[in-house]
Amino acid sequence: xxxxxxxxxxxxxxxxxxxxxxxxxxxxxxxxxxxxxxxxxxxxxxxxxxxxxxxxxxxxxxxxxxxxxxxxxxxxxxxxxxxxxxxxxxxxxxxxxxxxxxxxxxxxxxxxxxxxxxxxxxxxxxxxxxxxxxxxxxxxxxxxxxxxxxxxxxxxxxxxxxxxxxxxxxxxxxxxxxxxxxxxxxxxxxxxxxxxxxxxxxxxxxxxxxxxxxxxxxxxxxxxxxxxxx
Amino acid sequence: xxxxxxxxxxxxxxxxxxxxxxxxxxxxxxxxxxxxxxxxxxxxxxxxxxxxxxxxxxxxxxxxxxxxxxxxxxxxxxxxxxxxxxxxxxxxxxxxxxxxxxxxxxxxxxxxxxxxxxxxxxxxxxxxxxxxxxxxxxxxxxxxxxxxxxxxxxxxxxxxxxxxxxxxxxxxxxxxxxxxxxxxxxxxxxxxxxxxxxxxxxxxxxxxxxxxxxxxxxxxxxxxxxxxxx
Numbered sequence: 001x002x003x004x005x006x007x008x009x010x011x012x013x014x015x016x017x018x019x020x021x022x023x024x025x026x027x028x029x030x031x032x033x034x035x036x037x038x039x040x041x042x043x044x045x046x047x048x049x050x051x052x053x054x055x056x057x058x059x060x061x062x063x064x065x066x067x068x069x070x071x072x073x074x075x076x077x078x079x080x081x082x083x084x085x086x087x088x089x090x091x092x093x094x095x096x097x098x099x100x101x102x103x104x105x106x107x108x109x110x111x112x113x114x115x116x117x118x119x120x121x122x123x124x125x126x127x128x129x130x131x132x133x134x135x136x137x138x139x140x141x142x143x144x145x146x147x148x149x150x151x152x153x154x155x156x157x158x159x160x161x162x163x164x165x166x167x168x169x170x171x172x173x174x175x176x177x178x179x180x181x182x183x184x185x186x187x188x189x190x191x192x193x194x195x196x197x198x199x200x201x202x203x204x205x206x207x208x209x210x211x212x213x214x215x216x217x218x219x220x221x222x223x224x225x226x227x228x229x230x
Numbered sequence: 231x232x233x234x235x236x237x238x239x240x241x242x243x244x245x246x247x248x249x250x251x252x253x254x255x256x257x258x259x260x261x262x263x264x265x266x267x268x269x270x271x272x273x274x275x276x277x278x279x280x281x282x283x284x285x286x287x288x289x290x291x292x293x294x295x296x297x298x299x300x301x302x303x304x305x306x307x308x309x310x311x312x313x314x315x316x317x318x319x320x321x322x323x324x325x326x327x328x329x330x331x332x333x334x335x336x337x338x339x340x341x342x343x344x345x346x347x348x349x350x351x352x353x354x355x356x357x358x359x360x361x362x363x364x365x366x367x368x369x370x371x372x373x374x375x376x377x378x379x380x381x382x383x384x385x386x387x388x389x390x391x392x393x394x395x396x397x398x399x400x401x402x403x404x405x406x407x408x409x410x411x412x413x414x415x416x417x418x419x420x421x422x423x424x425x426x427x428x429x430x431x432x433x434x435x436x437x438x439x440x441x442x443x444x445x446x447x448x449x450x451x452x453x454x455x456x457x458x459x460x
Binding site for chain 1: 307358379381389391392
């Protein structure tokens with residue numbers, strides 16, 4: 001039974017890679033850089049986006065941002081972002097996708113007609129809150145960012161290594177809680193660099209605003225780093 | 231493609247239900263009550279177990295407890311519990327199970343030979359940290375308990391309704407952080423009871439020990455409630 005299961009999973013990942021390449025080609029044509037934003041449930045992805053995008057339709061030097069919101073059910077997160085000045089599209093994995101615990105390339109592809117890619121320089125895709133499966137499915141992104149909250153404990157890179165290994169930036173969020181939780185920051189960084197040597201990290205508090213400017217700058221520079229004129 | 235995918239998923243769930251029934255029969259024969267303990271990553275399941283089981287080999291009025299630890303990779307949690315006086319068996323979903331994001335009935339079944347069921351009254355199965363998939367797979371349990379940390383925010387019952395709907399007890403953990411996070415407890419309970427009317431909840435802090443006695447009592451009473459003589 002397990003051999004069959006593994007084969008089905010491999011077929012699904014092969015199909016995903018093909019569709020991810022098609023997404024990638026569309027993003028390249030439109031000169032849009034794409035970020036896959038991942039974390040455990042409640043790590044603060046949506047609040048961070050509210051903070052980063054709260055001031056207008058662009059970040060940095062005129063970088064036009066759009067958001068694709070992935071959720072298992074409902075449109076709570078997209079509703080929270082609706083007051084922002086950036087285009088937000090909701091992708092509900094419970095409708096037509098069987099309540100999947102992650103976004104895959106095909107789900108993202110189904111949302112592309114709803115996005116005016118030509119009007120964007122940076123598309124941020126907020127994945128489903130989950131530290132396992134989202135890491136296995138490329139969606140055609142340029143960069144992966146994951147958010148890890150200090151309330152989750154410093155052992156997470158060791159317990160969910162694929163997620164931490166495949167990202168270009170780790171946002172350590174809720175640093176305002178550091179005095180109130182048992183989180184050994186040095187140990188976290190030691191574990192993080194054990195699975196992803198030298199990966200960049202930013203210390204942020206979506207609640208107090210600490211580190212949000214640095215994150216906005218990091219995001220705004222992605223299109224430039226990729227050579228796509230913003 | 232999606233129709234095939236859904237059919238594969240349904241087949242998998244049917245097979246799971248069959249194996250869950252076999253587990254259930256074994257548990258009944260051994261007169262062991264089984265708890266499926268679920269949460270998001272970092273909500274505090276392992277620390278709660280350390281607290282609840284820290285004092286000896288039994289809880290309540292001589293209820294003998296065992297723990298089955300599910301993780302995607304490694305044995306960090308089982309190692310943390312190794313100093314306790316209860317039997318702990320590690321189940322690694324990365325070895326032979328393809329790195330699954332949840333425990334299913336077959337994985338639990340593969341661990342049963344390692345557990346002396348006849349010497350137990352209560353088996354606590356710590357699932358993989360994930361708010362989506364574990365809820366879809368029965369393992370033959372008598373009760374489902376989920377842990378929700380106040381650091382995760384009060385919207386989680388609405389975003390992951392299946393998980394909250396199918397449990398008998400919700401542990402609201404990390405209540406010591408309430409003064410430091412934006413968590414509206416009334417709103418959380420309103421959302422919780424919208425998806426699971428009248429479900430019991432306990433307010434707990436694994437860090438300070440608040441509510442741990444109440445949780446230990448709740449767990450110790452499960453075998454009795456089920457009519458299995460402890």
